[in-house]
Amino acid sequence: MSAPIRIIVAEDETLVRSALVKIISTQSDLQVVAEAANGPEAVKSAQRFRCEVVLMDVRMPGGxxxxxxxQLRAxxxxxxxxxxxxxxLDDHVxxxxxxxxxxxxxxxxxxxxLLDAIRAVAAGEGMLAPTVTKRLIDRTRERATAAKSNNAVTKLELLTAREAEVLHAVAQGMANEAIARHLFMSTATVKTHVSRILAKLELENRVQAALLFRDARR
Known part of the structure; x- marks a missing residue:
């Protein structure tokens, strides 16, 4: 038989800690090697006792x-x-x-x-509560969108004020002739501006330019 998974339980409430230890102790492949009432005690215990998993509370007096x-991961x-x-709460997660x-x-x-989660993380797998998983996905999507928006804003700073006006019109789906009437310039001048915009932004067509403009406005 393989050696049991060694665990440290860090929990400041004595009754809760005892309950966790009791639950874990019912399993032959799991072993609690130490208990801690706060974060610093958990770190000291991990330095003293070899373990594969630390079951960690978030809010604990004293650390x-x-x-x-x-500190443990270091x-x-x-x-x-x-x-x-x-x-x-998101901040804790x-x-x-x-x-x-x-x-x-x-x-x-x-x-x-809980027991399955201990085994999973000991094996190098992640384990998240369902509500946490959804919020994590949402937060990752939000961060990706923010990064995309920031990148778009930086790119648009390469444009002159007039080119920015033309791009705004392009993003609204206006054709060159309509843009010319809207901005009081010739169609040829509009075409020149559009070509310069695509070149500066390293884009291939008007659709890509419109999408970039949209991303910058998020």
């Missing part, structure tokens, strides 16, 4: 779980950290994940799901 997670042979908390946590579950998680 929070977020900073402790970052250790040689760093253990995986599975955050278990009552709070599923993303701070924990950015600190290096491999998973994030709520304390009302079914015991079997």
């Amino acid at each position: 929070d779980g977020i900073s402790a997670t970052a 250790l040689p042979n760093a253990p995986q950290v599975l955050v278990l908390t009552t709070f599923d 993303f701070a924990a994940l950015e600190a290096g946590a491999a998973g994030f579950l709520l304390k009302d998680t079914d015991p079997q799901r």
Whole structure:
């Protein structure tokens, strides 16, 4: 038989910590090697006892779980950290994940799901509560959109004021003749501006230019 997965339970509430230890101890392939009442104690325990997983609370007097997670992940042979908390606030979720946590579950998680999550993170897999997964996807999409928008804004700064006006009209779907009437210039001049806009922005056609303009306005 393979050696059991060694676990440190970091939780400031004694009753909750005892319950977690009891649940874990029912499994022959899991072993609690230490308990901690706060983040610093968890780090010290990980330095003293070899372990594969630290079950970490977020809010603990004497040292929070977020900073402790970052310290644990910086250790040689760093253990995986599975955050278990009552709070599923975005700040906690993303701070924990950015600190290096491999998973994030709520304390009302079914015991079997908790045990499966411990095994999963020990194997190098991620584990997130369903509500957290959706928000993480949404936040990633928002960040990607923001980055795309910032890139578009930077590119449009290459244009002159007049070229920006022409691009705005192009983005509205106006043809060259309509743009010429709208901006009081000749059609030939509009064509020249459009060509320069595409060249400056390294685009191939008006559709790409319109999309870039749209991204800049998000």
